[in-house]
Amino acid sequence: MQIKHHNDHHRTAYHFQAPSNWMNDPNGLVQWKGNYHLFYQYHPHGPLPGKIHWGHAMSSDLLHWTHLPIALSPTDGGPDEDGCWSGCMVNDHGTPTIIYSGNAHGRQLPCIATSADDDLLTWQKYTGNPVLPDWPAELDIVEFRDHCVWQESEMWYQVIGSGIKGVGGTALLYRSPDLLQWEYLQPLCVGNKAESGTMWECPDFFPLGDKHVLTVSSIPDGLVYYFIGTYQNFTFTPESQGVLDGSRHFYAPQSIRDDQGRRLMFGWLREGRDDTDLQLAGWAGAMSLPRILSLQPGATLGIEPAPEIAQLRRDHHAVEPRTITGHQTVIEQLFTNALEIMLDIDSQAATSCGLALQDSAYPEESIYISLQGSGLSIEAKNGSAKLEREQYPLTPGRHTLHIFLDGSVLEIFIDASACLTERFYHSAPRQLNLSLFANGGEATLHQLDVWEMASIWR
Structure with a gap:
């Protein structure tokens, strides 16, 4: 059991970690x-x-x-x-x-x-x-x-x-x-x-x-x-x-x-x-x-x-396929930082599009997962104003992102053929909101499924 750090929200719920x-x-x-x-x-x-x-x-x-x-x-x-x-x-x-x-x-x-x-x-x-x-x-x-x-x-x-x-x-x-x-x-x-x-x-x-x-x-x-x-x-x-x-x-x-x-x-x-x-x-x-x-x-x-890992799925949130323009909040009030997200999106004519995670209690903190002309990027802005960035080259068009958010870990599987991982250190989650965005044109959402995840620690 993981007891010593059980109140530390930067630790993970379903990624393995040592006790201390x-x-x-x-x-x-x-x-x-x-x-x-x-x-x-x-x-x-x-x-x-x-x-x-x-x-x-x-x-x-x-x-x-x-x-x-x-x-x-x-x-x-x-x-x-x-x-x-x-x-x-x-x-x-x-x-x-x-x-x-x-x-x-x-x-x-x-x-x-x-x-x-x-x-x-x-x-x-x-x-x-x-x-x-x-x-x-x-x-x-x-x-x-x-x-x-x-x-x-x-x-x-x-x-x-x-x-x-x-x-x-x-x-x-x-x-x-x-x-x-x-x-x-x-x-x-x-x-x-x-x-x-x-x-x-x-x-x-x-x-x-x-x-x-x-x-x-x-x-x-x-x-x-x-x-x-x-x-x-x-x-x-x-x-x-x-x-x-x-x-x-x-x-x-x-x-x-x-x-x-x-x-x-x-x-x-x-x-x-x-x-x-x-x-x-x-x-x-x-x-x-x-x-x-x-x-x-x-x-x-x-x-x-x-x-x-799918055995850990609990509450499910689904968003219907749609055309994306601007910034659209699609899921509100997620009181957890242990999520699995399946995103199938086509950037089409947009200069950038993707998914944003923001906590209404900490507006200065955010995670943006973006498809841009140069590829897939992750931007995780911490409350200290520190900005973490990771990028993976991708051609514009339709891509499937299998995203795992867990404590201070963000692990993304890209088209079942590549991965991109980020570490970030946000404040304790209070009310996590999930948004879709498209800049410079329209994008098409084909699938968005979100599951709240159970802990692996008995």
């Missing part, structure tokens, strides 16, 4: 013995980054989560004494096994831990950690951390996030017969520093349809890039690429193939506040909604919210 303090990357995502397990980077002693542990939560339905004891903690004098950093979990012939980056004295090297209980509550670290003593000596790399591990036949493979100086971000490929002894093969893929950054964190590599997908979190860009292509002879050749979320608030995603055969992904939603505000709040970070990835015709990426 700092959280970041999703780790060890797995479906085990019928339950989903979400591990995550966690600092149990404060709302700012510190000596990182692995937090842990479990869910039977991908909606409601039970907070469990910390799974991994740094070991004094060990190869992870300064932090148990990001990694993944695999099933090693019935033994749940975590591969994570142990941080010690500024170096991150792969470490192993195993569990023997069905709820994955207790973990035993391998006494021979780290299982790799160093990175490839022949490469002039910038960093070396974060792990994606899979099995082919009887061999294990992993990619480790890195970057080659002067070249670009890199995913380094290794193989092992037993998860303990690793042989370096070659770079799986090397990027261009001008296009995708100098360092690739949190690589995730997986088959999707008849292609493979590599996602990487880029330094210094702060964006998550995806590449779709072919994997052959230990080399991944990208054929197309894009941005997984148009915002720098979404970072370090991890995915699994669940029992339904879906490619299921969570990402870390970064805060948009400074350290002073985080200290006052006592917490930081949230997870994205679970996203389902698919391969679409033309080898493009499909991205949609997991359908389970």
Whole structure:
């Protein structure tokens, strides 16, 4: 249960969050013995980054989560004494096994831990950690951390996030017969520093349809890039690429193939506040909604919210299709900041059109979701007069926006093929009004459905 911060309206009702303090990357995502397990980077002693542990939560339905004891903690004098950093979990012939980056004295090297209980509550670290003593000596790399591990036949493979100086971000490929002894093969893929950054964190590599997908979190860009292509002879050749979320608030995603055969992904939603505000709040970070990835015709990426989220819908508000001119208030007196909105709108001749959320008790605060000539934009104006902006390129015309407003999170799925996320920090909702607008001409509303959402916390 989330008790400590239950009066904080900036916390979320249906996005996963730690009970308190700092959280970041999703780790060890797995479906085990019928339950989903979400591990995550966690600092149990404060709302700012510190000596990182692995937090842990479990869910039977991908909606409601039970907070469990910390799974991994740094070991004094060990190869992870300064932090148990990001990694993944695999099933090693019935033994749940975590591969994570142990941080010690500024170096991150792969470490192993195993569990023997069905709820994955207790973990035993391998006494021979780290299982790799160093990175490839022949490469002039910038960093070396974060792990994606899979099995082919009887061999294990992993990619480790890195970057080659002067070249670009890199995913380094290794193989092992037993998860303990690793042989370096070659770079799986090397990027261009001008296009995708100098360092690739949190690589995730997986088959999707008849292609493979590599996602990487880029330094210094702060964006998550995806590449779709072919994997052959230990080399991944990208054929197309894009941005997984148009915002720098979404970072370090991890995915699994669940029992339904879906490619299921969570990402870390970064805060948009400074350290002073985080200290006052006592917490930081949230997870994205679970996203389902698919391969679409033309080898493009499909991205949609997991359908389970619809189970949280409560009071429903619908607006009939219409022509939009000017500013039209269509729904009034929503006393919640946990909403799901489905908007199907055609900008037609309008220079801009979209949806506005404003609270009659705080007229200086607003959220505008606009379709303009340059694309989709989000403008969230806080009471302090600070204006947050995010933008995603789109061609003018008809688009479907699947919008999730939850506490201080705004997560938008665009035409089931892209996402844009914003963080904002408004006053407590009193009377939220929803309006449609069209400037410089008419727009056409095809669908507007709004649901008030239930909390996932029992």
